Amino acid sequence: MRAFALGDDTLALEAAAAVRSASQSVDRLRAHGAGGRGLSSGALDLLTRLGTADEHGLTIGELARAAGVSSRNVTGLVDTLERETLARRVQHPQDRRSVRVTITPAGRDWLDAFRAPTQRAMSAIFRGFTPDELAQFRHLCLRLVANQQQLEHYLGGGQQSVN
Known part of the structure; x- marks a missing residue:
């Protein structure tokens, strides 16, 4: 780390490296669980967000902002969720120009099946x-x-x- 730093104060760099390593560890564990069920971690993130939304769902733009990715990226992930019948696009009830994405009953069932093993895995990683x-x-x-x-x-x- 010292070779990369401009001085002797490497604590912030070391902390950032530790956060990145920890995040990657959690992401790998989470992706393994989602991948075993046919979803990428990005699709899982969207499905989780949709699972906490109200009955009107969220727009592509809202999902993109929440996930910190482009609307184009979210559109592809929503396509995947629709193919798997886990989510669907619906017209907004008050604004017919606006399309919203909602979770389906199959999507809720998928999240329920994913929740218990994920909680056990997270408990293990934070043992x-x-x-x-x-x-x-x-x-x-x-x-x-x-x-x-x-x-x-x-x-x-x-x-x-x-x-």
Whole structure:
């Protein structure tokens, strides 16, 4: 790490590397569970978001902003979810020009079947952590995300562009 750093203070770089490694570990475990059930991690993320939405669902743009990806990317993932009958596109009840995506009963069943083994896997990966440590870890991760979002807003001039 010192070879990469501009000085002796490598703690932030080491922390960032640790966060990335931890995130990749959790993502690999999650993707393994989703892949074994026929979904990519991106499609799983969308299905999870749709599972928490109200009965009107979400627009492609809302899904893209929430996931931090382009609308084009979300459109492809929604195509996958529709092919698997886990989600469907519907016209917005008040605005016929607006298309929304909703989860289907099969999508809810899929999430229910995925939930228990995922919770067991997450419990295993966090084995040895106390409840207080997990709460603190969650808090620190959310602070990291908030800092990143503020920095992105500042660097982007306050505008976020999602295609």
